[in-house]
Amino acid sequence: MNATPSSVLEDGHREIVDAFESFIRRELVPLAAELPETADQPPADLRAYVRKRSAALGFYAGDYPEELGGAGIPFTAVVLLHHAAGRSGCALAPYALAGSDGPSPLLRKGTPEQIERHLVPLVRGEQTRCLALTEPHAGSDAFRLTTTAVRTGDSWELNGRKTFVSNADRAGLALVVAATDLGDGRPAGATAFVLPMDQPGLRIGQRYEGMSGEPLFELLLDRVTVGPDAVIGGEEGIGAATALAIDSLSRGRLVVAATCNGIAEYALRIGVEYARERQAFGRPIGDYQHVQEHLVTTRAEVEASKLLTLACARLVDAGTEAPENAALAKLTASEAAVRAVDRSLQVHGATGWVRGHPLEFLYRHVRMMTIIEGTSEVQKVIVARAMGLN
Ligand SMILES: Cc1cc2nc3c(=O)[nH]c(=O)nc-3n(C[C@H](O)[C@H](O)[C@H](O)COP(=O)(O)OP(=O)(O)OC[C@H]3O[C@@H](n4cnc5c(N)ncnc54)[C@H](O)[C@@H]3O)c2cc1C
Known part of the structure; x- marks a missing residue:
């Protein structure tokens, strides 16, 4: 090549x-x-x-x-x-x-005991986890939390309702973010807790069927009582969840961007192969400029998006994790991937629309990419802020 x-x-x-x-x-x-x-x-x-x-x-x-x-x-x-x-x-x-079910950057900020006990099995793939951040009234506005963690003496009591949690049915651990009350009624920011899924008081509620077959779950916390070892990062982690989460977002968004670029490239490849073979009006459909338009536009978008994602990843390796860079890459790649799959399906006609065809699945699967790890609109808010517009 x-x-x-x-x-x-x-x-x-x-x-x-x-x-x-x-x-x-x-x-x-x-x-x-x-x-x-x-x-x-x-x-x-x-x-x-x-x-x-x-x-x-x-x-x-x-x-x-x-x-x-x-x-x-x-x-x-x-x-x-x-x-x-x-x-x-x-x-x-x-x-x-x-x-999103693997080792969490949040746990990298854990105490040595939390790293050994929880992070290492995740890195080795022996265990998976879920992240319970979103609530029915706190999605993009993720830290407007109503789930509470109240400290009494040495222990914490957690109560609340989380929603749209991936992998809750298979996870061994839940990372739960809650609004913190140090017992004197004064708010102390958001704190991340690590809980085993069989923790008394923690249970899965409603199951939501996702459009590509991946279910999401409601997670209910009813007087969940835990000790100080459940606070990620120990005493220093109290009220620090927002900062920890923001620190970890760039890498997660670049990984989503890379996945999207790969999906788009796959959709493009099978679109080109099909356009070379499929005949209409006595010629391969790839001879027609309307079909070329779909595939060449995708090629341009994928190549540009891949360059942006890789350049941002290099910056991360060089020690620069600017949230706006990751936001630009995730926004560009996820929107481009949705378009790439849509165009390739169009090039395939009914063949791509039929259940069992890879594009039929990808069309449903790729749609989540502009929502997860912050919606496209939220990425734009981040970039606009970095441009001094807010
Ligand atoms: C497949 C999938 C997996 C998920 N997994 C998890 C998980 O494991 N754990 C977890 O905690 N959550 C998870 N979520 C939830 C996800 O994080 C939220 O869906 C996401 O943050 C958006 O929140 P929302 O759905 O409540 O939308 P809302 O925040 O209600 O947004 C609705 C619309 O308003 C727009 N909007 C909101 N605020 C602004 C603004 N300031 N400016 C412009 N537009 C705005 C949004 O972009 C969107 O278009 C998952 C979601 C999906 C789809």
Whole structure:
């Protein structure tokens, strides 16, 4: 293949990306081929197998240091792996890399005991977690919380209702963010707690069926009583959840951007292949300029978005984690991926619309990308602020 502009930024990590792609081809593609064509999500035991196997090979949570069970690879390499997973089109590849159910940057700010007990099993893929931040009246405005954590002596009592929590049914741990009351009635910001899912008083409520088969859950906290060891970061973590969350957002958003770029590239590739083969009016449809328009516009958007994402990832490795950079990349990549999948489906006509076709699933799956990790509008608010407009 000819060198693309983004290959300039990929070259330094070619070896690990090649190794990951080989793992997908040799181990994951054959496993994925056994899944029923219309199954949106792989079964939990298969996901767990893929996660652990990938961790053993140094891919899953690869940027975590070796002493925590990771492989210590640069963040840019991790971003490239997420891109490769999306680009592969393999239904199991995304589960080979740590996502929103994997090791949380919040726990990196945990006490040494929390890191050993909770973070290390997550990095090794032995455990998954969920994050309970969103509430029925606190979505984009995430810290307008009504879930409370009240301190009495050494212990805390948590009460409230969280919503749209991913992975709550499979997680071993919940990271719960609550408005803090130090017992004197004065608010003390938001605090993040780590709770085992079998903690008395913590239970799953309603289940919401997502449009791509991934369920979300309500999480109910009814007089959940925990000790000081449940506060992430210990005494220093009290009231610090907002700052901790903001610190961790950039990386999460760049990972989503990379996944989106990969999905868009996959949609483009199968769109081009189809346009070369499919005949209409006696010629391949790729001969028609209206069809070329769909594919060339996607190519331009994907390449630009990939460059932006990789440049931001490099800045992170160089020590600059500007939230507005990650917001720009996530906004650009997620919006571009939604358009890329839509256009490729259009190029496929009815073939792409039929249940069981990869584009039919991707059309439903990619739609969440402009909502999760902050909506597109919220990314624009962040960029506008950085431009001095608010
Ligand atoms: C697939 C999926 C997985 C999720 N997983 C989790 C999870 O694991 N844990 C968790 O806690 N939450 C999770 N969420 C919830 C997610 O974080 C929220 O949906 C998201 O933050 C948006 O909140 P909302 O849905 O309440 O929308 P709202 O905040 O009500 O927003 C509605 C609309 O108003 C716009 N809007 C809001 N404020 C502004 C503003 N200031 N300027 C301009 N426009 C604005 C939004 O962009 C959006 O278009 C998940 C959601 C999805 C779809």
